[in-house]
Amino acid sequence: MSRRRILRFTFGLVWSVFAAELFLRVMHPVPMLPRYVQPTPYGIRGNMPESEYWHSTPDYKIQIRTNAHGMRADNPVPFEKPPTTKRIVMLGDSFGMGFGATAEQTFLSQLEQNLSRAGIPAETLNLCVSGHGNAEQLIELENRGLKFDPDIVLVAWHHSDLEDNIRSGLFKLDEDQLVRASKSYLPGTTIAERLFRNRAYRWLAGNCQLYTWSREKASSVAQQAMLNLRPTKAVRKSLQHAQKGQEETKRGTSYPDRLSLALLTEMKRVTEEHGAEFVVVIVPRRYNRVLFATDFPIEVVEASPELDIVNPLPRFEKHSGELIYWEQSHFHFTPLGNRIVGEAVAEHILEHDLLGR
Amino acid sequence: MLFNSIEFPIFFGVVFTLYCMMRSRLLWQNVLLLIASYIFYGWWDVRFLFLIVLSTAIDYSTSLMMVRSKISVAKRIQLFAFVTLSAFAFVVVRWSAVQTGWFRVPTGVEWQSVLPDAYDSTGRISVEWLILIATTIGLLLFNVITGTMARWSDVARRRTCLWISMISNLALLGFFKYFNFFAENFAELSQTLLGTAPSQLTLDIVLPVGISFYTFQTMSYTIDVFRGEVEPSDDFIEFAAYVAFFPQLVAGPIERGKHLLPQFRKPRPRLTLDAFSEGGWLIGWGLFKKMAVADRMGFIVNETFSPFDQLSNANPEMLVTPAVPDDGLTLWVALFAFAIQIYCDFSGYTDIARGTAKWMGFDIMLNFNLPYISRSPSEFWRRWHISLSTWLRDYLYIGLGGNRGGRLATYRNLMLTMLLGGLWHGAAWNFVLWGAFHGGLLCLYRAFSVESGAKDPWPRKLMMWSAMFVFTLLGWLLFRARNLATIALFLQSMFLRPFASEQTLLDIRQLLFYAWFLIVFQVLQVVSGKLNPVKDWHWFVQLNVWIFIIMSAFALAPIGKQEFIYFAF
Numbered sequence: 001m002s003r004r005r006i007l008r009f010t011f012g013l014v015w016s017v018f019a020a021e022l023f024l025r026v027m028h029p030v031p032m033l034p035r036y037v038q039p040t041p042y043g044i045r046g047n048m049p050e051s052e053y054w055h056s057t058p059d060y061k062i063q064i065r066t067n068a069h070g071m072r073a074d075n076p077v078p079f080e081k082p083p084t085t086k087r088i089v090m091l092g093d094s095f096g097m098g099f100g101a102t103a104e105q106t107f108l109s110q111l112e113q114n115l116s117r118a119g120i121p122a123e124t125l126n127l128c129v130s131g132h133g134n135a136e137q138l139i140e141l142e143n144r145g146l147k148f149d150p151d152i153v154l155v156a157w158h159h160s161d162l163e164d165n166i167r168s169g170l171f172k173l174d175e176d177q178l179v180r181a182s183k184s185y186l187p188g189t190t191i192a193e194r195l196f197r198n199r200a201y202r203w204l205a206g207n208c209q210l211y212t213w214s215r216e217k218a219s220s221v222a223q224q225a226m227l228n229l230r231p232t233k234a235v236r237k238s239l240q241h242a243q244k245g246q247e248e249t250k251r252g253t254s255y256p257d258r259l260s261l262a263l264l265t266e267m268k269r270v271t272e273e274h275g276a277e278f279v280v281v282i283v284p285r286r287y288n289r290v291l292f293a294t295d296f297p298i299e300v301v302e303a304s305p306e307l308d309i310v311n312p313l314p315r316f317e318k319h320s321g322e323l324i325y326w327e328q329s330h331f332h333f334t335p336l337g338n339r340i341v342g343e344a345v346a347e348h349i350l351e352h353d354l355l356g357r
Numbered sequence: 358m359l360f361n362s363i364e365f366p367i368f369f370g371v372v373f374t375l376y377c378m379m380r381s382r383l384l385w386q387n388v389l390l391l392i393a394s395y396i397f398y399g400w401w402d403v404r405f406l407f408l409i410v411l412s413t414a415i416d417y418s419t420s421l422m423m424v425r426s427k428i429s430v431a432k433r434i435q436l437f438a439f440v441t442l443s444a445f446a447f448v449v450v451r452w453s454a455v456q457t458g459w460f461r462v463p464t465g466v467e468w469q470s471v472l473p474d475a476y477d478s479t480g481r482i483s484v485e486w487l488i489l490i491a492t493t494i495g496l497l498l499f500n501v502i503t504g505t506m507a508r509w510s511d512v513a514r515r516r517t518c519l520w521i522s523m524i525s526n527l528a529l530l531g532f533f534k535y536f537n538f539f540a541e542n543f544a545e546l547s548q549t550l551l552g553t554a555p556s557q558l559t560l561d562i563v564l565p566v567g568i569s570f571y572t573f574q575t576m577s578y579t580i581d582v583f584r585g586e587v588e589p590s591d592d593f594i595e596f597a598a599y600v601a602f603f604p605q606l607v608a609g610p611i612e613r614g615k616h617l618l619p620q621f622r623k624p625r626p627r628l629t630l631d632a633f634s635e636g637g638w639l640i641g642w643g644l645f646k647k648m649a650v651a652d653r654m655g656f657i658v659n660e661t662f663s664p665f666d667q668l669s670n671a672n673p674e675m676l677v678t679p680a681v682p683d684d685g686l687t688l689w690v691a692l693f694a695f696a697i698q699i700y701c702d703f704s705g706y707t708d709i710a711r712g713t714a715k716w717m718g719f720d721i722m723l724n725f726n727l728p729y730i731s732r733s734p735s736e737f738w739r740r741w742h743i744s745l746s747t748w749l750r751d752y753l754y755i756g757l758g759g760n761r762g763g764r765l766a767t768y769r770n771l772m773l774t775m776l777l778g779g780l781w782h783g784a785a786w787n788f789v790l791w792g793a794f795h796g797g798l799l800c801l802y803r804a805f806s807v808e809s810g811a812k813d814p815w816p817r818k819l820m821m822w823s824a825m826f827v828f829t830l831l832g833w834l835l836f837r838a839r840n841l842a843t844i845a846l847f848l849q850s851m852f853l854r855p856f857a858s859e860q861t862l863l864d865i866r867q868l869l870f871y872a873w874f875l876i877v878f879q880v881l882q883v884v885s886g887k888l889n890p891v892k893d894w895h896w897f898v899q900l901n902v903w904i905f906i907i908m909s910a911f912a913l914a915p916i917g918k919q920e921f922i923y924f925a926f
Binding site: 008012015016019020023024027028213217221 | 363896897900901904905908909911912913
């Protein structure tokens with residue numbers, strides 16, 4: 001190869017990266033939502049403590065800050081509960097963590113504000129981690145959540161939990177009994193932790209759209225692969241049926257549904273053993289600005305009311321047509337969406353006097 | 358398997374590597390292509406592979422019998438074994454018993470459910486076994502009949518073979534594609550005329566993907582052999598690979614035996630840098646058209662059409678459901694978007710098919726040649742779905758007498774050809790109407806001798822182009838509407854209430870955002886007179902065009918697999 005060709009090739013390569021970045025910025029801005037996670041001693045992902053980073057998308061630019069426990073908060077929270085204070089611990093994924101909202105706008109903060117207005121001073125602790133499913137939430141609750149001595153444990157249930165529970169392989173159902181199947185689930189976390197220590201990488205993850213876009217594409221392929229490789233044959237079949245909407249049995253009886261319900265029931269048992277209340281809030285799925293639904297097998301739960309459910313779907317329908325979800329930012333809640341959910345949970349707690357005991 | 362799925366590049370990568378390794382072994386390459394093609398098709402549904410095998414076997418044997426009075430015993434045994442084994446493997450064996458993981462890699466087999474029970478719950482022999490038995494008996498009978506044919510005269514034998522092929526292929530197509538359509542219409546007619554309709558006339562039939570394409574391809578081959586235009590294929594593997602050639606199996610182009618079959622008979626040329634870059638461009642450009650343009654246009658189209666899709670001609674609520682839309686301009690924009698969608702979807706598929714075939718040393722015919730620059734309906738059909746329009750011209754229009762029987766006969770032939778062309782696209786009245794509309798246009802233009810020549814002044818050219826483009830859009834309304842009620846409502850709105858709304862502006866904005874590059878590029882293609890003007894441009898400009906189309910295809914594509922529209926035909 002002549003020197004001229006080598007030069008042209010090198011220039012072409014560099015230019016391609018630059019032009020692809022330019023393309024994304026102009027034609028298809030990518031939401032930059034880096035996840036600062038690290039392995040926890042109990043084998044799942046946790047937020048990096050004391051970190052500060054930005055989420056920037058075509059819809060918003062918001063700073064995410066975590067405290068020493070990795071919670072989305074500015075102040076350190078001691079394990080001991082102050083006297084006369086009620087505590088609510090929340091477990092969930094990016095919706096619960098409040099992606100798309102400032103720390104004061106998250107639905108957990110909204111809940112705290114609503115309760116405060118109603119004369120109940122409650123402290124809310126956000127233990128949500130982006131990407132967590134119910135399996136990780138259970139482990140988080142057992143290993144950390146209960147140490148904060150909560151009065152209420154709140155779980156934000158999102159439809160992605162159905163797949164996340166299977167993908168993680170942490171628990172399985174053995175003849176309808178929940179069994180721990182794996183000690184840990186840390187997909188790429190060790191590498192991510194190392195990379196995020198590097199300043200240049202942090203800059204890349206927070207600023208380079210081409211990198212974020214490529215990483216997301218690769219990660220969606222990897223997630224699909226894991227979903228197919230992890231579970232047993234029967235589970236995979238049930239999951240394939242559920243994904244195709246071909247579930248031969250009624251809602252709530254597919255394997256992903258049953259696993260999710262078993263995990264929630266176990267969380268409830270653990271919570272009640274501790275003397276606290278357990279509440280599940282459903283995060284509605286968005287189809288468009290006027291159409292919302294939930295994949296939670298709510299009719300099954302209603303038939304045997306073991307779980308205390310808050311379903312904000314009717315409230316969402318009242319706000320039909322308004323901007324409840326960010327439309328260019330992975331459809332997380334807007335401040336309005338957070339407000340609706342915060343109000344729904346607060347009303348439920350007050351109505352059932354869950355903090356009055 | 359879809360070209361725009363993650364499975365296809367992996368599949369093609371493996372096939373292409375093996376194909377290159379077998380460079381000097383023609384037979385092995387053909388065997389590989391046949392297996393790959395069956396895997397490609399079976400990815401959707403293994404059972405329907407048997408229809409391809411059946412169509413292949415019928416046309417292989419009938420075409421051979423046309424030219425030779427006898428088929429050798431060895432060939433008969435080969436054919437018998439291939440068809441019966443296929444019936445067993447594709448129909449009787451339950452592939453759902455094989456557990457698969459990612460990329461359908463087998464992970465286990467439920468051995469007890471691999472074969473169906475001989476009798477079903479009602480005590481009757483199960484359909485799968487019945488098909489195998491019927492196939493075996495059919496083959497034995499066919500052997501007896503063809504054995505006696507040796508004593509027939511040449512003309513009688515050739516004609517009988519042609520009829521066997523035509524009837525078998527049309528029966529397959531008719532049953533799987535048109536049975537329910539005719540049964541439903543017969544029931545409706547019976548209800549109207551006699552006040553009673555036969556019950557349970559329709560069947561639960563799945564339309565096999567690509568059946569219209571491969572049956573037309575095999576029929577054209579047999580007709581060409583009958584006409585003496587093609588030497589019949591002696592090698593079953595070569596012929597089967599030609600019928601099932603995966604790049605063009607499910608959505609065309611409908612290749613003629615005289616063009617594609619000889620390419621299976623001789624060693625394919627080595628992949629040169631030019632062929633590689635030309636094939637690569639076709640694949641990239643095809644993916645861009647499908648993923649970044651067609652699928653995005655689909656959103657605009659569906660947003661406008663879907664509220665009307667549930668209307669039924671027989672629905673008594675028809676008159677009280679959706680009123681005539683007030684913003685007729687939105688409907689015009691949606692039709693424009695559909696024109697882009699269907700062009701990009703279908704021509705995108707063809708481009709990818711041509712590109713992948715080119716990499717393997719095959720030349721597949723051009724199927725679209727800038728159809729929207731046409732200034733007359735006859736020009737449009739010379740540029741749109743060329744493989745189908747030339748098929749209809751050569752085997753139907755000319756067969757009916759073409760333009761040799763005077764004016765009225767010509768109009769009749771044009772109308773019949775276009776009506777059947779419309780029906781080819783789908784078993785629904787809107788497709789018949791679409792065919793009739795284009796047939797009518799062809800007749801009208803011919804009756805008034807409206808043609809636009811290259812030497813016409815530009816205002817006339819512009820006028821003719823505008824008129825034809827509007828006619829094309831109206832044709833697409835007939836094509837896209839799911840029922841006649843929608844057509845009536847839309848026509849009223851488009852012509853009597855041509856007003857804009859907020860939605861009109863949103864749709865125009867979206868349309869221009871996703872289709873601007875395609876429109877600019879098509880203008881460049883027209884101005885340069887080349888379908889691929891890029892290869893003459895400076896390397897740096899070429900690089901940027903490549904970056905644009907690749908990034909568009911992968912970044913602008915909607916989430917999830919989007920099927921090709923023509924898979925339904």
